[in-house]
Amino acid sequence: MAITLLSETLINQIAAGEVIERPASAAKELIENALDAGATRIEIATAGGGKTLLRVVDNGCGMGPEDLALAVRRHCTSKLDGGLFDIRTLGFRGEALPSIGSVARLTIASRPAGSDHGAEISVHGGVVQAVRPTPANHGTVVEVRDLFFATPARLKFMKTERAEAAAISEVVRRMAIAFPGVRFLLSGPDRTTLEFPATGDDRLARIAQVLGRDFRDNAIEINAERDEVRLTGFAGVPTFNRGNSLHQYVFVNGRPVQDKLIFSALRGAYAETIPHGRYPVAVLSITIDPALVDVNVHPAKSDVRFRDPGLVRGLLVGAIRQALAADGDRSSTLGARGLVNAFRPEASAPTSGSGFASAARSSGGYGGQTGYGQAPSAPWAAERSPYRPLETGGLGFGEAAQAAFGSFAPAARMAPEPSASQPMAPETARPEHPLGAARAQLHENYIVAQTDDGLVIVDQHAAHERLVYENLRKGLSTKALPAQALLIPDIVDLAEDDCDRLMVHAEELSRLGLTIERFGPGAVAVRETPAMLGEIDAAGLIRQLADELAEWDTANGLAGRLEALAATMACHGSVRSGRRLRPEEMNALLRQMEATPGSGQCNHGRPTYIEIKLADIERLFGRS
Template identity: 45%
Template sequence: MSIRPLPEILINQIAAGEVVERPASVVKELVENAIDAGASRVDIDLEEGGARLIRIRDNGCGIIADELPLAISRHATSKIASLDDLEAVSTLGFRGEALPSIASVSRFTLASRRHDAEHGASLQVDGGRVGEVSPRAHAAGTTVEVRDLFYNVPARRKFMRAERTELGHIEEWLRSLALARPDVELRISHNGKPSRRYQPGELYSELRLEQTLGEDFAGQCLRVDHTGAGLRLHGWIALPQYSRASTDQQYFYVNGRAVRDRSVAHAVKLAYADVLFHGRHPAYVLFLELDPTRVDVNVHPAKHEVRFRDARLVHDFVYRTLKDALAQTRAGLSGEQVSATVSGQVPHDSTLIPPSPGAGFSLSRGSAGGTPAGMPGNAGWAPRQSPLGLQVADAPSAYAALYANPPAAEVAAMPVDFQGGLPPAGADGQVPPLGYAIAQLHGIYILAESAEGLIVVDMHAAHERIGYERLKAAHDSTGLVAQPLLVPLALAVGEREAETAEREAAALASLGFELTRTGPGSLLVRSVPALLAHAEPANLLRDVIADLREHGHSQRVDSARDELLATMACHGAVRANRRLSVVEMNALLRDMEATERSGQCNHGRPTWARFTLAQIDRWFLRGR
């Protein structure tokens, strides 16, 4: 069989197999071209989920008539001209393959007019066969019509899903774009009826958050903005109590481009590991900005993925930034209309990222929960770590004290306004976010009165988190101790694992594993982390090596250590039916306010809830 060149139409149809997966792919390519052209408004008209018609109209810079044939030629673009341009791409599109690929599998019309031109022009392409450029009345900007997608490729058309399914994919992509470009107005119609409009607003404003993800997310998210090592991470991460059953609200952007990255997804998962309930997924909208030369966007035909020059640095930066932000979610620090900013710094143990003064975390407005220090109702109050002693005497008087009048010493220790049994009234009272304890319910819950209403605390879950954080802090202060093995452990691994272990020997030693390679697929382990000496070191070491090979570093040892410390904290926490005095309950509340991540226990369950006076009034129909 002789070698022969492929026809141009067939070349474009083959390229369409990579670029045009479904109608949503067409919308993506055309809308990205509109935004690259400087459009501030884009109209998307669809029929039958995009299978019958996709019309994209924009008010961008437009195309001159003589360049319309070039626009639907392969590898013709105005966005790059040299290898240097390719290595520093700042536009959403750049390959010059989208229009010819789409035109080869549809009935395609391109019409445009420059702002300085007297009239517009149009060009029709039918299944890859190019017509002639003709004059056409057209407003400034560009209109692209794609009719009967895949009409000449029946094998591709039969793989398209139902109209509702294809429309859902288009709407999801437009939602992702709307989050990244709130300055661009998007108007969507389907089958002749307006379906959605994203109004333009300020860049990275919460207006677009509400339009795309709803008021629940906008009201229960944490604003993140951190800079360091030439990277900037900003956006919103949902509070742990706002978790999802799937990953449907996870949006990550690199220099404004929506991408999927396993390393970043792994970093986010690690950051939430201590506060998320099992089987649940975090929600977030995060923007990573870095020098375009440090990221390769030319690794996927549809530009869904990127490759970082230093993926380990990016992973570490995302993980530590989010971990620090989530550490500020103490119980009581997520009240309504919260706008307090909590100072954030790069963790002290980061070896990759230098300290940066430009970091900060702030709770978004409308968050569910308590009111932080410095907000109305808490003037002058600051959290402090107080000792929590829960040794309750067996004397009946100790149990009776819970429901009797407090002793004189306890009354004297209370704020003056609280000695009558009620928290200080008004916005000027110095009331802590979790208020003051008033009773214990069924030996499980602590009831406290705050400036806003009623606080209910799960005492076991709260004490478990407090003990867990203290154990971690104590262990971190001493560092990771390695315990030599009396008899070295011979471990059989794959050749790639052995190579990784040999190459990352220093990193393994910092985690407590001292080992040497004794053969193509064998290791000799001489020491393991002391705290995990009684665990199964072989399986742990294999997991650590796998992480080092895939992500460049591993959190397995820390995770195993934390799991052990969590078990210790659980066993040491106060149990149900344990009667506490008012002093002990108040000590627990103060410790919650001063402990990181105290809004959730070690297993991700909530530790407290607030019921405002307005909510309670509605229960009893007061004021109606």
């Protein structure tokens, strides 16, 4: 079979299969070109979901006749002055325009600053026409009609016009967040418009335009740097979450990316704070030396590869957790707003998927599995445990557990319950006490506290469960865990590379109660397992850790299983719903919550308290 040279048109059509997957891909490439040209105003018009018409108008630097002729030729670009290892623009491959022109009817009209007239060039199905003069404003107008008319088989794989239009809208939203100083205007055939006015350096204002005011009210600023990698942006409080990951926006050097390493780190940062099946809302920007990140992984440029992925993951997890610990304990404004709306006379009955109710149901209740890893084979019960971790001694958690319980000892050791008519303590709300002073207990489960500017309703079981859990976690991180020796060591056959990686982390695993030794070139011997886990599948645990080390170079799976068990212990060991508390106990719980990071949500991600402002209460009664 003879080898032949493909035609230029066929080469461009092959490239279009990678670069231009759908109308949204073409829109992304054209918007990136406008941004690289220094545009401050970009207007996008579509028809037929972008398949019939896609027009992008910008006020950038523009192009002259000579540049127009090169722009539609393959591998011609003005954005690689520093080579592939110093890419500082959004586009750089020089494939977008010729690829679009090979499968559509492409027309580009442009006029550079200082020129008296513009120029225009057309490419129809890969056939390039001559450059001709045309009247034009400063900037560039790129018009794409009949996308994929030259490759009709591709049209069969397109979705509905509504779906394709929604994908273009999502591209515009991501670009708008990344460039707050640029005005974006998207218009459709039904005269609907999506406009994002420029906000200058106020990135949070632009994010509020895209994600809504609710995010602005529930966002925590992130600003951290490690080894010349800087992370900035905003992350939502844990109780402000969504049912999918579409509200997670990540940018690397201004480029919107969809990177599994980053999204995995985001999940890890919110571990044990968000219910299963719910996702945090975040807008994060990573600034890194271009030489330390490869953006040339895929022609779509949505995937990136970091030279040191562990550094980036550690920075993300550490910075977000530190920010949540410092300012993430406040409740979401959506909960209070939903509660206030429920009191309004015109409020309709709540739907099954609204507010925190759906979040609680999706978490699987208090008995739901938390974290990652496997739950213990049998439910933990204090009366059956031979180690008594919640009492003095035990697994080394005695002091931590006692500190967590504080005045909330188990009910059997409590003094007689007060009568319902017992007056509350005269404690008053103080500025240094954000959760205020307890005023009442409703249905033996909800504590009502008065603050300086409103009131707080606390779920006593969920709140105390979090306090116990945080103290148990502290015990896990500060003390070596007891181990139980195996009568016969468990020999696990693994690849030699997996064995090498496991032995590098052998000391860390030993502190968690898992003792392993090398057993020949392709096996490890498990001699001790964590006593806290009881009887476990040691071979399965080792293989899980080996897979985790191969992918992320971390052995957090064992720690995750221990934390999941600690969460179960905290749930069973905390003050129960239906138990009447004394006034001093309620106030003690509030003070412990104020001093404990993460106390704004329980181990299952549900809120532990809801705050209602006095102004909202006054509006309910028409006083404001």
